[in-house]
Amino acid sequence: MRAIWKGALTFGLVNVPVKLFSATEDHDVALHQVHAADGGRIRYERKCEIDGKTVEYKDIAKAYDDGEQTVILTDADLKELPVERSREIEVVEFVPNEQIDPILFDRAYYLAPDSKSTKAYALLRETLESTDRTAIVRISLRQRTRLAALRVRGEVLMVQTLLWGDEVRAAEFPELDETPKITKKELDLSNQLVESLVSDFEPDDFVDEYQQELRTLIDAKLEQGDAIDTAATFGEQPEEEGAEVIDLMDALKQSIASNRGAKSTSGGSKPKSKSRKGA
Numbered sequence: 301m302r303a304i305w306k307g308a309l310t311f312g313l314v315n316v317p318v319k320l321f322s323a324t325e326d327h328d329v330a331l332h333q334v335h336a337a338d339g340g341r342i343r344y345e346r347k348c349e350i351d352g353k354t355v356e357y358k359d360i361a362k363a364y365d366d367g368e369q370t371v372i373l374t375d376a377d378l379k380e381l382p383v384e385r386s387r388e389i390e391v392v393e394f395v396p397n398e399q400i401d402p403i404l405f406d407r408a409y410y411l412a413p414d415s416k417s418t419k420a421y422a423l424l425r426e427t428l429e430s431t432d433r434t435a436i437v438r439i440s441l442r443q444r445t446r447l448a449a450l451r452v453r454g455e456v457l458m459v460q461t462l463l464w465g466d467e468v469r470a471a472e473f474p475e476l477d478e479t480p481k482i483t484k485k486e487l488d489l490s491n492q493l494v495e496s497l498v499s500d501f502e503p504d505d506f507v508d509e510y511q512q513e514l515r516t517l518i519d520a521k522l523e524q525g526d527a528i529d530t531a532a533t534f535g536e537q538p539e540e541e542g543a544e545v546i547d548l549m550d551a552l553k554q555s556i557a558s559n560r561g562a563k564s565t566s567g568g569s570k571p572k573s574k575s576r577k578g579a
Contacts, residue, residue, distance in 0.1 A: 305441060306414060307387035309424070309450075309457075316424060317415040318389070320441075323408040323458060329514050378443050389459065391450065394433040400449055403468055406461040411450070421457065428452050489552035496559035 305320035333342040346355045361374045389411075413421040428435065428451065435450035439459065448461045513534065520533045 301410075303412075304409075307389060309389045309391070309411065309437075311391035311424065311435065314420055314424070316420045317413065318411045318421070318457075319414045320459065321410045321412060323410045327508065327511065329511060329518065389437050389439045389448075389450070391435045391437050393436050394428075394431070395436055397432050397434050397451070400434055400462075404462045405449070406463055409459045409461075410453075411457040411459055425452050425455070425457055428457075486548065486552070489549065489556065493552055493556050493559070496556055496563070 301321045303319040303321055307318065307320075309316040309318045334340060335342060346357075346360065347353065348355050361372050362378070363373060364371045415421075424435075427433075437448050437450045437459065439446050439448050439461075441461070446461045447464065448459045450457060450459050452458070516533060517528075517530075520528050
């Protein structure tokens with residue numbers, strides 16, 4: 301992996317030289333746009349509306365328009381902002397792990413020590429673990445000031461950028477203003493259904509079925525051309541019908557029976573899920 305940022309993690313007077321690495325990667329099949337009639341590539345040109353010329357990326361700047369004047373901001377201008385020039389990840393506070401709502405999590409990055417001495421790095425890692433705390437930090441990354449959560453994953457410190465509070469929309473749905481009455485029997489059956497699906501989450505048990513099927517489709521088209529027989533490639537697919545209206549109690553009972561049957565035929569192993577990751 302290639303480091304995308306180098307600097308220092310600071311808490312109090314403790315300074316920990318670190319390198320930042322992207323913790324995730326995109327596995328989607330790369331596709332581009334073409335003209336369906338002849339396969340010609342669709343390209344987008346960056347044309348200046350004043351002189352009509354195509355503009356190179358290196359000559360493109362950002363601008364702010366207040367309706368009367370336009371202020372042009374070059375990359376050099378933005379790099380001179382004090383916060384952008386900062387090479388520090390500053391610890392603001394330490395909070396209980398459970399206080400951070402997962403809806404705030406954005407991008408994840410690994411922090412690796414950037415010094416021959418890793419004692420300060422190890423000390424912070426073990427401190428976070430022993431106190432069950434997450435460090436809230438400030439970091440300037442890719443021309444944005446970010447708030448982030450610094451936490452431990454295995455033996456590694458990681459930074460997970462956070463959305464700002466005003467970036468999370470309020471959950472306001474009139475349909476939920478009145479809480480429907482749930483009977484004890486319904487709750488008991490629902491709990492039984494949960495118990496029938498209890499397992500330990502293993503991310504590697506799940507695959508992105510869409511991307512797998514897309515690769516299969518591409519391979520089949522490369523081999524057979526446009527005359528591909530999708531039924532032969534993927535098997536006959538059942539006709540989609542409208543969702544059957546079923547009594548809630550019956551649905552719960554049938555679901556429990558189905559899961560119990562699946563477990564008995566599979567010897568008690570975890571049922572295969574249709575869920576996908578990374579779609």
